[in-house]
Amino acid sequence: MKTIRQATRLGYKHVAKPLLFKQHPDDVHHRLVRTAKVVQKVPVIRELPRLWGYQSSFLEQTLLGSRFVNPVGLSAGFDKNIDMASVMRNVGFGFMVGGSVTAKVCDGNPKPWFHRLPKSHSLVVYAGLPNQGVERIAARLTTYPRRMFDDFPLVVSVAKTNSIAAATDKEAIADYCASLKRLERDGVAPFYEINISCPNTHGGEPFTTPERLEMLLAAIDDLAIHRPISIKMPIDKPWVEFRALLEVIVQHNIQAVTIGNLRKERKGLKLQDSLPSQVKGNLSGAPTREISTRLIHNTYKHYGSKLVIIGVGGIFTAQDAYDKVRAGASLVALITGMIFEGPQVVGDINAGLVALLKRDGYANIAQAIGADVK
Numbered sequence: 001m002k003t004i005r006q007a008t009r010l011g012y013k014h015v016a017k018p019l020l021f022k023q024h025p026d027d028v029h030h031r032l033v034r035t036a037k038v039v040q041k042v043p044v045i046r047e048l049p050r051l052w053g054y055q056s057s058f059l060e061q062t063l064l065g066s067r068f069v070n071p072v073g074l075s076a077g078f079d080k081n082i083d084m085a086s087v088m089r090n091v092g093f094g095f096m097v098g099g100s101v102t103a104k105v106c107d108g109n110p111k112p113w114f115h116r117l118p119k120s121h122s123l124v125v126y127a128g129l130p131n132q133g134v135e136r137i138a139a140r141l142t143t144y145p146r147r148m149f150d151d152f153p154l155v156v157s158v159a160k161t162n163s164i165a166a167a168t169d170k171e172a173i174a175d176y177c178a179s180l181k182r183l184e185r186d187g188v189a190p191f192y193e194i195n196i197s198c199p200n201t202h203g204g205e206p207f208t209t210p211e212r213l214e215m216l217l218a219a220i221d222d223l224a225i226h227r228p229i230s231i232k233m234p235i236d237k238p239w240v241e242f243r244a245l246l247e248v249i250v251q252h253n254i255q256a257v258t259i260g261n262l263r264k265e266r267k268g269l270k271l272q273d274s275l276p277s278q279v280k281g282n283l284s285g286a287p288t289r290e291i292s293t294r295l296i297h298n299t300y301k302h303y304g305s306k307l308v309i310i311g312v313g314g315i316f317t318a319q320d321a322y323d324k325v326r327a328g329a330s331l332v333a334l335i336t337g338m339i340f341e342g343p344q345v346v347g348d349i350n351a352g353l354v355a356l357l358k359r360d361g362y363a364n365i366a367q368a369i370g371a372d373v374k
């Protein structure tokens with residue numbers, strides 16, 4: 001498996017990536033989803049990505065009622081309509097966040113949605129939550145073999161529909177609740193993530209102030225959901241404001257936080273590519289790495305006994321993932337790392353994590369969570 005991963009790494013770096021990076025990222029993403037949907041239907045081909053996987057008892061955990069064979073997941077936004085779950089499982093992810101899903105069908109923002117910053121290891125994202133809507137996506141979830149999610153937890157990310165019609169607080173809350181109720185009806189997803197921090201939508205991020213977050217979470221409490229819920233956090237807030245949101249979260253039926261979303265703030269960015277102001281959107285990848293790790297560290301220090309942390313942002317290597325685990329993340333998730341490094345990166349990160357755990361004398365990933373937090 002190691003040699004296959006090495007060969008894929010070289011092939012991706014020297015052949016596939018140069019070809020893919022010559023095309024517009026919107027087209028690449030569209031073709032990739034189309035190809036994955038075909039691959040998923042052909043059993044022999046569907047199984048091939050397993051060759052990139054890496055398994056070890058060092059990486060296994062049971063958390064929030066679900067079994068995770070490894071801590072590395074696919075973050076929200078890559079598989080918006082949850083079309084590719086079988087392929088993502090076979091690529092070696094330990095879990096995936098599908099969506100973000102909204103109550104109504106949503107076309108997203110006018111294109112272009114994506115802009116690459118190749119030297120800065122980042123994407124500028126301006127998609128605005130395009131998805132087929134909860135009804136169609138929930139129906140699709142029932143077509144997956146139910147036991148598939150027993151050791152590959154599916155987290156469904158729920159956001160509010162990006163339209164003028166869901167722009168007031170009342171409408172937006174009703175929109176989130178409608179999606180959750182629909183998903184609860186079939187009970188297919190073991191876990192939900194509430195995306196309060198999508199920066200590219202009508203009405204912005206209304207639920208990133210304590211008062212309005214309180215209103216949203218009170219409404220979600222009323223749904224009496226028994227599955228775990230994580231809140232996808234913004235990363236551009238100073239710690240005092242971020243902490244005020246956590247203070248609200250721990251008062252409600254919320255078990256986890258995902259830290260965090262894209263980086264909005266361009267001030268102070270040291271990019272190696274030019275980024276003209278007319279390119280709309282927010283940054284993923286390397287520019288999010290340190291900010292999110294710092295927020296994970298502070299969150300673990302103050303709320304580690306109350307909230308499970310999913311660490312997201314700029315994970316390209318095992319060391320990046322390990323830094324987030326040692327800062328307090330129980331699980332990590334990524335998108336940009338896979339786009340820049342290739343699909344074998346998931347197995348590479350898992351193999352590297354085991355080497356780092358062994359180096360530091362740990363027998364399981366759980367022992368390393370929060371190790372850097374005094």
Ligand SMILES: Cc1cc2nc3c(=O)[nH]c(=O)nc-3n(C[C@H](O)[C@H](O)[C@H](O)COP(=O)(O)O)c2cc1C
Pocket residue numbers: 075076077078080099100114123125127129157195198232260261262283284285286288312313314315333334335336337
């Ligand atoms: C192409 C793309 C689409 C995204 N769409 C969503 C989304 O729909 N919902 C969401 O919560 N986050 C979305 N994100 C944010 C990612 O889930 C993640 O928080 C962010 O990209 C940082 O992780 P990364 O550096 O590994 O990409 C998106 C990111 C990318 C790159």
